[in-house]
Amino acid sequence: MLLPVILALHAATAVLLPPLVRLLGARAFLVASLPPALSAVWALSRSPGIAAGEPAEASVPWVPALDITLDFRVDALSLAMVLLVSGVGAVIFCYSAAYFRSDQAGLARLTSVMVLFAGAMLGVVTADNLFALYVFWELTSVTSFLLVGFDQRKDAAGRAALQALITTAGAGLFMLIGFILLGQAGGTYRISELVADPPVDSPLLPVALVLVLIGAFAKSAQAPFHYWLPGAMVAPTPVSAYLHAAAMVKGGVYLIARLAPGFADADPWRVLVLAFGLATMVIGGWSALRQTDLKLLVAHGTVSQLGFLCLLAGAGTHTAAVAAIGALLAHGFFKSTLFLVVGVVDHQAGTRDIRRLNGLWRSLPVTAAAAGLAAASMAGLPPLLGFIGKEAALEAFLPGHSPELPPLAAGLELAGLVLASVLTFAYSARFWWGAFGDKRAAETDIEPVPGTDAGGEDGAEPRIPRTRATPPSAVFLAAPVLLSLCGLVLGSLPGPADAIAAAYAAPYSDHGKPYHLALWHGLSTPLLLTAVVIAAGAALFRWREAFARLQGRAPRVISAEMGYHLFLHGTYAIALSVTRRLQTGSLPAYLGIILATMLALPGVRLVTALATGEVAVPSGGDGLRLWDTPLEGVVAAVIAVTAIAALREHRRFPALILLSATGFGIAGLFVLHGAPDLALTLILVETLTTIILVFVLRRLPATFSVRAPGWPKRWMVVLSVAAGAFISVSLWLMAAARTAEPISLGYEAAAEQAGGRNLVNTILADFRALDTFGEIVVLLTAAVAVASLVLLNRRHRVVDEPSADEEQIEEEGSRR
Amino acid sequence: MSGAPSLLLVLAVGVLYSCGFYLMLQRSLMRAVFGILLLGHAANVSLMLTDRAITLPPLLGGPEGVLSDPLPQAMALTAIVITFGVTTFLLALAYRVWLGDGNDEVPDDLEDRRIGRLQEPEDSA
Numbered sequence: 046m047l048l049p050v051i052l053a054l055h056a057a058t059a060v061l062l063p064p065l066v067r068l069l070g071a072r073a074f075l076v077a078s079l080p081p082a083l084s085a086v087w088a089l090s091r092s093p094g095i096a097a098g099e100p101a102e103a104s105v106p107w108v109p110a111l112d113i114t115l116d117f118r119v120d121a122l123s124l125a126m127v128l129l130v131s132g133v134g135a136v137i138f139c140y141s142a143a144y145f146r147s148d149q150a151g152l153a154r155l156t157s158v159m160v161l162f163a164g165a166m167l168g169v170v171t172a173d174n175l176f177a178l179y180v181f182w183e184l185t186s187v188t189s190f191l192l193v194g195f196d197q198r199k200d201a202a203g204r205a206a207l208q209a210l211i212t213t214a215g216a217g218l219f220m221l222i223g224f225i226l227l228g229q230a231g232g233t234y235r236i237s238e239l240v241a242d243p244p245v246d247s248p249l250l251p252v253a254l255v256l257v258l259i260g261a262f263a264k265s266a267q268a269p270f271h272y273w274l275p276g277a278m279v280a281p282t283p284v285s286a287y288l289h290a291a292a293m294v295k296g297g298v299y300l301i302a303r304l305a306p307g308f309a310d311a312d313p314w315r316v317l318v319l320a321f322g323l324a325t326m327v328i329g330g331w332s333a334l335r336q337t338d339l340k341l342l343v344a345h346g347t348v349s350q351l352g353f354l355c356l357l358a359g360a361g362t363h364t365a366a367v368a369a370i371g372a373l374l375a376h377g378f379f380k381s382t383l384f385l386v387v388g389v390v391d392h393q394a395g396t397r398d399i400r401r402l403n404g405l406w407r408s409l410p411v412t413a414a415a416a417g418l419a420a421a422s423m424a425g426l427p428p429l430l431g432f433i434g435k436e437a438a439l440e441a442f443l444p445g446h447s448p449e450l451p452p453l454a455a456g457l458e459l460a461g462l463v464l465a466s467v468l469t470f471a472y473s474a475r476f477w478w479g480a481f482g483d484k485r486a487a488e489t490d491i492e493p494v495p496g497t498d499a500g501g502e503d504g505a506e507p508r509i510p511r512t513r514a515t516p517p518s519a520v521f522l523a524a525p526v527l528l529s530l531c532g533l534v535l536g537s538l539p540g541p542a543d544a545i546a547a548a549y550a551a552p553y554s555d556h557g558k559p560y561h562l563a564l565w566h567g568l569s570t571p572l573l574l575t576a577v578v579i580a581a582g583a584a585l586f587r588w589r590e591a592f593a594r595l596q597g598r599a600p601r602v603i604s605a606e607m608g609y610h611l612f613l614h615g616t617y618a619i620a621l622s623v624t625r626r627l628q629t630g631s632l633p634a635y636l637g638i639i640l641a642t643m644l645a646l647p648g649v650r651l652v653t654a655l656a657t658g659e660v661a662v663p664s665g666g667d668g669l670r671l672w673d674t675p676l677e678g679v680v681a682a683v684i685a686v687t688a689i690a691a692l693r694e695h696r697r698f699p700a701l702i703l704l705s706a707t708g709f710g711i712a713g714l715f716v717l718h719g720a721p722d723l724a725l726t727l728i729l730v731e732t733l734t735t736i737i738l739v740f741v742l743r744r745l746p747a748t749f750s751v752r753a754p755g756w757p758k759r760w761m762v763v764l765s766v767a768a769g770a771f772i773s774v775s776l777w778l779m780a781a782a783r784t785a786e787p788i789s790l791g792y793e794a795a796a797e798q799a800g801g802r803n804l805v806n807t808i809l810a811d812f813r814a815l816d817t818f819g820e821i822v823v824l825l826t827a828a829v830a831v832a833s834l835v836l837l838n839r840r841h842r843v844v845d846e847p848s849a850d851e852e853q854i855e856e857e858g859s860r861r
Numbered sequence: 862m863s864g865a866p867s868l869l870l871v872l873a874v875g876v877l878y879s880c881g882f883y884l885m886l887q888r889s890l891m892r893a894v895f896g897i898l899l900l901g902h903a904a905n906v907s908l909m910l911t912d913r914a915i916t917l918p919p920l921l922g923g924p925e926g927v928l929s930d931p932l933p934q935a936m937a938l939t940a941i942v943i944t945f946g947v948t949t950f951l952l953a954l955a956y957r958v959w960l961g962d963g964n965d966e967v968p969d970d971l972e973d974r975r976i977g978r979l980q981e982p983e984d985s986a
Contacts, residue, residue: 629977632888685876692895697891707899719929721918776866780910789932804919809938828946835956837957
């Protein structure tokens with residue numbers, strides 16, 4: 046039960062941090078690192094049990110009425126993620142204490158939101174209920190929005206933050222629908238139960254899976270949603286290291302890995318995951334090689350790696366699952382190291398542009414070593430964790446290795462993996478060389494990559510000076526060094542990682558060939574492929590200028606970001622054109638729109654229901670009759686004729702008289718239907734209304750103004766008649782369809798108890814006395830308002846402002 | 862409990878609603894007030910539609926027979942009085958508009974038109 050407490054601790058710390066930041070400055074990040082550190086220690090302490098297959102569980106009732114509980118469950122996969130989210134998180138928080146200056150604007154907000162994010166992310170990877178997962182998931186989207194848009198002075202920051210939010214949260218809505226479908230199909234919203242007993246026969250399942258995958262793909266920046274991740278690089282570097290390497294972008298990978306044991310065999314899961322993962326992997330690697338900004342290079346590399354992780358996590362075979370855990374951990378360690386290294390370089394050398402850095406390894410040797418370890422892990426060199434993960438991945442897709450994958454598909458994936466690995470090796474090398482290596486003049490001054498930023502500076506200096514950098518503090522260096530060493534240690538001693546991986550992969554059948562994460566599997570095909578990858582990658586790096594020229598000549602595919610902008614632009618354009626048409630300022634037009642909507646939605650539905658026979662038209666006997674007494678015919682005729690005549694009448698007094706006649710006709714109707722109280726009241730009210738109207742009309746002109754209403758009269762007639770017809774037909778059908786007895790049947794006895802003989806009076810004065818009191822209050826209020834409106838006139842009669850408005854309208858009207 | 866209301870009654874309700882909507886669509890405030898009056902009538906008669914055919918007033922101790930349902934009557938009674946209050950208030954408003962403008966017409970809302978002319982923000986594309 047400790048886990049909910051740890052989550053609450055994150056929230057509490059977020060609240061306490063702002064005053065602490067004022068007190069301690071950037072050192073408050075050390076305090077902020079405590080909750081994630083605690084969480085990581087807790088996870089480590091429980092890890093032996095979890096790896097042995099006994100998940101830690103906790104449950105907090107949340108919405109008992111809807112049977113929604115906050116279930117938490119930490120199994121092997123969650124354990125790996127908690128170690129990344131909280132462990133790497135704690136390290137990055139310590140690094141942030143050295144990265145940020147204490148006088149940085151908005152520091153309090155930043156620390157607070159970062160801790161909130163850490164808590165939300167911890168919730169995502171431990172929640173065992175689809176709704177809880179969704180809530181934490183969207184919390185990470187919102188906190189990420191605040192973190193990416195942290196620098197409010199930069200327009201780009203706001204735009205990138207919005208873009209990330211719209212993409213991930215918009216796709217998140219699809220995911221929510223998918224969750225609901227999944228829960229409905231499976232009869233439970235507990236993830237562990239769904240995965241253990243997937244509703245494979247449900248016709249809803251394919252739709253649900255596609256929707257869930259859309260959310261996961263957007264969160265993990267899979268093509269074609271990958272554009273938001275490089276954009277989000279305007280965030281401060283520690284934020285990028287945390288959100289965009291270790292934590293948030295892994296959310297989608299985590300969800301895929303979480304659901305894969307149950308759903309990988311259900312169509313169209315495997316096809317989608319393998320296709321999009323492969324495409325993302327290659328696209329990311331290709332574009333990483335074009336970047337000259339170190340941070341963007343790492344970001345595009347992350348896109349590529351996320352594709353790699355998604356396809357491993359979703360492939361749904363034993364070996365792929367083992368590889369997924371290995372690659373997940375490896376990526377968390379090396380990618381956050383690389384981001385942190387970019388932060389150190391940027392901070393100490395003042396730039397992170399490859400074209401402006403030269404020979405930096407001499408002044409930042411420790412950083413360069415850490416970066417070297419991380420880049421080697423990314424490239425897949427032994428004895429690092431990245432190598433182990435990649436070996437496992439290559440093994441998983443050897444044709445014939447897993448019967449779940451058809452040989453052709455496996456071969457295709459393997460070819461894609463090798464290609465992407467070659468690109469990965471090349472951009473890993475490019476990263477280290479770009480940040481720390483010695484360069485030739487031509488390579489620094491003019492970077493021949495057209496399309497990114499060609500020819501920024503002139504090549505005047507024949508010999509380029511080494512970039513100078515101030516040595517970083519020990520705290521600053523500790524984080525990247527520690528994280529890169531994690532990759533080395535876990536790579537050399539893959540026991541712990543393998544225990545987690547084995548526990549995660551346990552649900553899959555290993556077909557008698559259990560795979561383990563290890564450095565040495567003998568002289569196998571994957572090892573051979575790794576050698577090929579290293580050779581080809583090295584060649585690609587060696588002939589990088591030729592390759593850059595090739596890339597420059599390659600046609601640029603329509604970027605997915607264009608799609609995002611088109612979507613945004615289209616939404617604005619539609620919204621504006623709708624507003625322009627509807628927001629005309631004319632009250633009759635607004636009312637007409639309301640009536641038209643009533644006709645278009647419930648009206649059309651009624652007509653279709655009648656046409657298909659869904660609603661029966663009352664017929665025969667009691668249902669269909671012209672009148673109850675012939676007198677009703679007379680009264681109805683009076684009502685209809687006077688009402689229609691009243692609206693055709695343009696003189697005020699005759700219209701008034703006709704309206705009164707309508708009122709008296711309705712009183713007659715009440716008499717016929719056994720309602721004498723109503724008839725009496727109506728006659729009284731009609732008389733009063735008529736008298737008041739006469740008083741008012743006495744002062745007004747004799748006829749109504751005949752200004753054109755702005756739109757044709759016959760449309761108004763059509764609309765009014767249709768609306769009236771719709772309402773009366775609905776009322777007729779509803780009254781005919783009534784089956785319940787009226788509740789007033791028991792009123793007779795109650796009225797006798799109350800000592801009343803007139804039931805209506807008893808209702809008003811006894812049963813609903815408070816309502817009647819309210820009615821009297823309304824009348825009084827109206828009387829006071831009328832009196833003040835009329836009497837105000839006696840004292841000063843000038844209220845000129847409306848006429849000024851009127852002039853303006855006339856003026857605009859003539860201009861139009 | 863069954864039985865639809867008679868067709869003539871339904872027709873009368875339809876005519877009242879149609880006339881009420883038509884008058885509400887006019888620019889003259891006075892005619893709009895008339896429209897509200899008619900809509901009030903229409904709503905009250907709608908309440909009557911729920912009742913059985915021809916019945917006796919809901920009075921105890923009168924002649925033997927089926928009494929009409931008192932509940933819709935009580936509602937309609939309240940509605941009549943409230944409509945009266947609303948109508949009077951609207952009349953007073955129309956009167957003031959006439960005092961200010963010299964006519965009783967509803968002008969177009971300038972602020973609404975300004976919203977309609979808003980442009981797409983620069984950075985969206």
